[in-house]
């Protein structure tokens with residue numbers, strides 16, 4: 248009882264050590280009162296780099312700021328571990344410390360214990376603080392220290408750079424208590440050329456620290472995980488971002504000669520060639536290992552590969568029986584492609600009692616169509632008999648007859664693009680004419696044009712509508728172009744972002760021409776929106792392609808790239824290495840070109856790297872300084888996504904008001920407003936803020952309200 252009231256859930260709370268014992272993080276008895284903020288600082292705040300280290304860090308948020316923060320962090324994060332049995336006995340184990348992970352071995356004999364300690368850092372998050380990993384017995388006795396890594400402030404920002412020393416420390420899923428970990432050979436710096444780059448080690452837990460660990464495998468790319476099966480089989484993954492190379496090795500971990508060979512070697516962005524991943528099964532110890540299959544009257548051992556089955560017609564998920572020795576594949580199941588989209592969720596057959604035969608296979612699947620929501624089924628071999636086990640109601644019957652189509656079109660430079668076009672129920676373009684349209688997207692980076700042009704997703708997927716989904720505007724009779732691909736491609740040695748604006752505008756132009764060509768959207772009534780990197784896209788499009796969109800909605804974005812000087816998204820050059828790219832990509836620098844109405848929304852407590860709330864504040868001021876029609880909405884208590892009911896409803900209300908005001912009305916009215924606005928600006932008396940608020944003020948005139956899923960103007964007790 249005492250324990251339950253003093254669990255310390257700040258970093259972690261408890262684990263089951265075995266069937267009858269918990270290891271619990273509790274508040275130390277000796278904790279006392281929280282540290283008090285000194286009325287007067289003890290002295291100036293000092294950051295020093297007198298050792299002249301080169302330390303580049305992404306723009307992290309919510310970092311420790313000063314010594315007082317450090318003492319608060321220590322106060323709230325320190326816990327005392329207690330072993331608690333179901334019979335109520337408690338045993339304090341180990342010293343109070345900042346424990347960050349407790350991981351019992353599969354045989355329940357040992358526990359891997361990770362803790363962090365001083366010196367902390369003011370420039371990187373706590374995951375990079377000095378980190379100690381120990382092995383203890385399950386009853387709380389220290390066995391040995393595996394490592395005590397120093398503070399890792401200096402991990403380079405280049406993709407695939409990692410922390411030095413032991414990392415990815417874990418238990419072998421197929422052994423009682425064998426440790427496995429990786430150590431980099433390039434000093435953690437992806438720019439250093441070495442071979443091998445990573446070495447994978449294993450060692451039984453009970454071995455003394457003085458004994459040398461065994462080298463399991465050496466990799467030239469960056470380690471990406473292992474799927475274990477048994478001593479004769481494990482798969483090791485490695486990849487490299489710059490080249491998009493991704494490789495799978497097969498090894499026999501128990502033999503003297505591991506016989507490593509490459510099983511798959513492909514480009515991670517080539518979805519059409521993805522062979523799928525091996526299905527795993529749960530062991531009695533609760534770990535997951537590769538499920539191997541047998542066939543009646545056949546000596547072969549097969550993997551069951553579960554693939555998303557990307558094709559130019561969309562994803563057709565499959566299960567392949569894969570012969571490890573010959574590489575032959577037999578497709579034993581694939582999703583219906585005419586109407587349904589079905590995926591394999593889990594293996595239901597258990598292998599613990601003897602071999603798993605294909606004829607006895609049972610899998611859990613989820614199945615949906617454009618208009619039928621997901622239901623779960625059990626498929627049983629032979630015959631693949633399907634038994635439906637759920638009957639969830641349709642989540643939004645009002646929109647159940649919406650129209651959804653996956654469309655393909657081409658960018659000026661020949662790159663194939665795709666998007667999903669949604670149209671309201673009962674809409675007929677011939678009868679009803681073009682609609683106002685909301686385009687919602689998020690750009691992606693690619694190494695090759697072909698990969699960028701590949702179709703991702705399935706036309707038969709159910710149109711799920713989240714709380715702030717643009718699809719809600721189908722209820723307002725908008726056409727929605729969802730996720731039109733905006734590939735930013737850098738082939739060969741070219742950096743994708745060096746032609747960001749050109750490719751962004753080219754992709755958007757093609758999308759706009761496509762919806763107009765299909766007769767579903769009105770040229771002057773197309774709005775653009777996005778979240779995070781999609782907000783950055785939105786602002787850039789309004790600045791660089793003002794002819795395409797009538798207004799924009801930019802949520803939780805970053806606009807001034809010089810505020811993220813050590814990289815952002817997939818850009819890993821610094822501001823000083825790619826100055827013009829940073830400047831040209833920053834809509835902040837083009838704020839003077841934005842003449843279309845733009846709605847900025849941001850969580851006041853955004854903690855996502857790079858997208859500081861200040862980004863929207865400053866951008867708004869920049870827009871206002873040029874007389875742009877803009878509005879800034881800061882949501883109290885919200886982080887990078889919006890959670891509170893009040894915030895979600897308010898975001899919907901703001902968005903709807905913006906669209907009704909600047910997208911639905913007759914376009915010449917809207918452009919008149921803007922022109923008037925510009926004139927005002929030229930005489931230097933305009934206050935964009937009050938103008939925007941008054942322009943947008945009052946209750947909007949709703950379109951014909953068939954479906955009442957929109958909140959009325961939301962004035963919660965919060966604001």
Ligand SMILES: *[C@@H]1O[C@H](CO)[C@@H](O)[C@H](O)[C@H]1NC(C)=O
Nearest residue numbers: 553554555564590591592593
């Ligand atoms: C199988 O692949 C699908 C993608 O088609 C994925 O969503 C699913 O999680 C995978 N299932 C398992 C059990 O790995």
Ligand SMILES: *[C@@H]1O[C@H](CO)[C@@H](O)[C@H](O)[C@H]1NC(C)=O
Nearest residue numbers: 807808809810811865866869
């Ligand atoms: C944009 O970022 C740069 C560099 O971090 C900074 O000097 C400048 O003040 C920023 N602009 C605004 C308005 O925040």
Ligand SMILES: *[C@@H]1O[C@H](CO)[C@@H](O)[C@H](O)[C@H]1NC(C)=O
Nearest residue numbers: 308309854855856885886887
């Ligand atoms: C940011 O905050 C959310 C909750 O507001 C939390 O779930 C998430 O872990 C935080 N992320 C970081 C990087 O601190």
Ligand SMILES: *[C@@H]1O[C@H](CO)[C@@H](O)[C@H](O)[C@H]1NC(C)=O
Nearest residue numbers: 912913914915916917918919
């Ligand atoms: C748009 O508004 C202008 C001026 O108010 C008017 O002349 C024009 O007929 C309107 N167009 C449509 C399609 O309603």
